Amino acid sequence: MDSAHPGGRWHVLLLPGFFDGEAGVLVDLLCAHAGAALPSLLWVSADGAPVRSAAGRSSAVDTALCAADAPATLFVLGGERVPAQDDAPLLGTLAALAQAGTRLMAVHGGVFWLAAAGLAAPAVAVHWTQADAFRERYPAVKVSEQLFELGPRGGSCAGGAALADFVLSLLAADGHAPACGPLAERWLLERVRRGDERQRAALRTQSGAAxxxxxxxxxxxxxxxEEPLTTDEIARLVHISRRQLERLFRQYLERVPSQYYLELRLERSRQLLRQTSTSIIQVGLSCGFSSGPHFSSAYRNHFGLTPRDERRQARGG
Structure with missing residues (x-):
């Protein structure tokens, strides 16, 4: 092991649009426990130039990916930008590193880059807001709804707060288990979540509803x-009266069931418009809107713009 880095060294590749908070998780976790020999971090970009985050902040790096020594572990931090044709050299470098034995850890949008390089694992943890776009681009790859997937040759993490659980699990697997308890305690983590836990919080967690x-x-x-149920059907299926169901929704969610249902469908349609190339008509149908005008009207009333305008904005038009 390198005497200058007794805990080993992790390289971190910043991709355009990465999330500052996720880079911060790596910094804070690995610098928080001075008594342990934890991995140090080397920050890299495709060409050694600073990288702009999703928040618009420019982050300097230590060097270019290809200029650094081949890492044992490389974190690939991505955002919403997906690989383009001119990214082929970077994808080739990632493939070469994997061939040489580098353990690749994709975080958030980083999964798109590993998939584009032909390096996706059989199951990939994709952030739920990007799952539809990933399925459309890489239909042969199984999308996992878990917080993260971790194996001996690499892993994937949906991102956000789950990155702390992912890093702590990786540290434990790499022989740093004694440091993980103090790290979790310092971060006020009640527990380290397992990778197989679901990404989206249960309703009771979101609203206090029990x-x-x-x-x-x-x-x-x-x-x-796609085929919405009526309020009466939902009440019957959960074995309460319609009036009881409406009272529960008003008490915990401050809206009637039909309004909450409509908002779920519209939020889903917004994800599809922004992240996939599915036709606008098909997006509406898949979210329970029987006609284009009905979908467009409901969308404009809720978001203040039409589905067509939403897609144009998402594409930078």
């Missing part, structure tokens, strides 16, 4: 966006 009938009703809505 009523299982309400949770069941919302889960029915989420799983029936």
């Amino acid at each position: 009523d299982p009938k309400l949770v069941g009703a919302v889960e029915l809505m989420q799983s029936n966006l």
Whole structure:
């Protein structure tokens, strides 16, 4: 092991549009426990130039990826930008590193880059807001709804707060388990979540709602966006009256069931418009809108612009 880096060294590749908070997780976790020999970090970019984050902040790096020694572990931090044709040299470098034995860890949008390089694992943890776009671009790769996937040759993390769990799990697997407890305590983590836990918080976590009938009703809505159920059908399926269901929604979510259901469908349509090339008409149909005008009107009333304008903005037009 390098005497200058007794805990080893992780290289971190910053891609355009990466999230500052996720880079910060790596810095804060690995610098928080002075008593342990944890991995040090070497920050790299495709060409050695500063990289602009999703927040617009320019971050300097230590060197270019190809100029650094081949790393044992490389974190690939990405945002919403996906690989383009002129990114082929970087994708080739990633493929060469994998061939040489580098362990690749994709975070958030980094999964798109590994998939584009032909390096995706059989199952990939993709942030739920990017899952539809990933499925469209890489239909042969299984999208995992877990917080992260971690194996001996690499891993993927959906990003956000899950990156702390991912890093702590990786540290434990690499022989740094004694440091993980103090690190989690310093970060005020009640526990380190397992990779197989779901990304999206349960309704009771989001709103403090503990009523299982309400949770069941919302889960029915989420799983029936293309062919929406009526309020009466939902009430019957969770075994309460319509009036009881409406009271639960007003108490915990401050809206009637039909309005909450409509918002779920519109939010889903917004993700599809922004992240996929699915036709606008098909997006509307897949979210339970029977006609183009109905979809356009509901979308404009909720978001203040039409579905067509939403897609144009997402493409930078």
